Amino acid sequence: MHSERVSTPGAPQNARARVRAELTKEIKDVARRQLAESGAAALSLRAVARELGMVSSAVYRYFPSRDDLLTALIVDAYEAVGAAATKAEKRVNRKDLMGRWMATVRAFRTWAIAHPQEYALIFGSPIPGYKAPQDTIDPASRLPLLIIGIVNDRGAVPGADRLIPRSVRADLRALSAQAAPEVNEEQLGRAIMAWSQLVGLVSFELFGHLHNVIHDYKGHFDFQMQGVGAGLVLAQ
Amino acid sequence: MHSERVSTPGAPQNARARVRAELTKEIKDVARRQLAESGAAALSLRAVARELGMVSSAVYRYFPSRDDLLTALIVDAYEAVGAAATKAEKRVNRKDLMGRWMATVRAFRTWAIAHPQEYALIFGSPIPGYKAPQDTIDPASRLPLLIIGIVNDRGAVPGADRLIPRSVRADLRALSAQAAPEVNEEQLGRAIMAWSQLVGLVSFELFGHLHNVIHDYKGHFDFQMQGVGAGLVLAQ
């Protein structure tokens, strides 16, 4: 699918490869700008080529189709938001779990507000006819894994007396085995819900569902996310 | 904006008005079918006209522009999901608050799964360039009001010791005054979060963010939503 040829790092880069990498980046940058202006549906290879002063067919030397360009943008968006959150989270004292959680979610929201169309690209409606290739899976899981990591550092928290259906418990156990060995299923279920709450609340804000109800979005977000953190028993 | 001329109910409907109402409905039905197949971005007046055997300009007698047709579909979608949830909720004993909550959220999810593109239309990415007119506000608030109604019947629940920022408290107080006189701000804040959790979780499922993590979607949804209901102290 997405066959943008990236030079293996450290390999001798001759002039051609360097120019190629630069132009690939330039195409993505222009595409990202147009995405920010008119949304994913309106993203067109021809418009990108026009802005770059190329003929439209030249873009096909870099991206074999429109979908491949979209995939590249999706991967970049996942990586950008993952990097922003990871960077913010790293700055907090490892023992301050609530601080790590709040740093993560605030960085997430800040990135989303700064890049609403890229946010919509990865967390909004799926694009009809577009099938996400394998390449998007790893970048997509960076952020949930960051959150699960914080919860994992918290360790197991005894569950309430709600019982988890057997099938769900199996799913959670599998996830625990590969991503969060220190927590029990109850706590991991809460972590998934927390991740969903984060995306849900930011989407509500960006997509206008809190319009005229909440005015201090940042204050409301912080308040609610502190509540979620408390639910995860992250406070010291 | 949306000037689909609807005959005032009870007014004498002559043949022309009856045919007009029927065709208006037929256009919307066909548009909804095409929406379900190819998504909102691909919805085209010409394709709708083609399927109806009309010439494309004839559709303009019913909807003055593509955006007006979209608005009509959005309003209908909000009303359909609101009606489905309301109907399910009404069947439950008024005193069984948890039952009313679960009936509401299950009806919501069922409708969403049956109409994924309509769901995306109202809860997914906003359509670039499309500005929702006033007409969509009332239908959009049916479902949140239903949820707030359940919480209101629960009555005030003492908050935890987290403090609510002054600005957020003001927003919540205003909402309480017009929609939920019986609850305090703490509880109303939880109700908003519950609404966001519901949409967030269904979006995660429909938009593929739980792919390969959760397999028993229904079991997981019920489990998590019971948790949310418990957080709202709805259980008897």
Added chain:
DNA sequence: TGTACATCAGTGAACGCGCGTTCACTGATGTAC
């Protein structure tokens, strides 16, 4: 270091398609007297 060949980037024309919207028009339905 120089030459012959292979690789690659970019061009320009073309294919075939679809779209929203406007407009002058015909003919049918409804209304007022």
Added chain:
DNA sequence: TGTACATCAGTGAACGCGCGTTCACTGATGTAC
């Protein structure tokens, strides 16, 4: 009940636009000997 006029639905042609993708091509860059 019949007639004259006004309203409305649907037609067909047109405007002006943009899109993704393919293909044979030129000329520049890189590679192997």
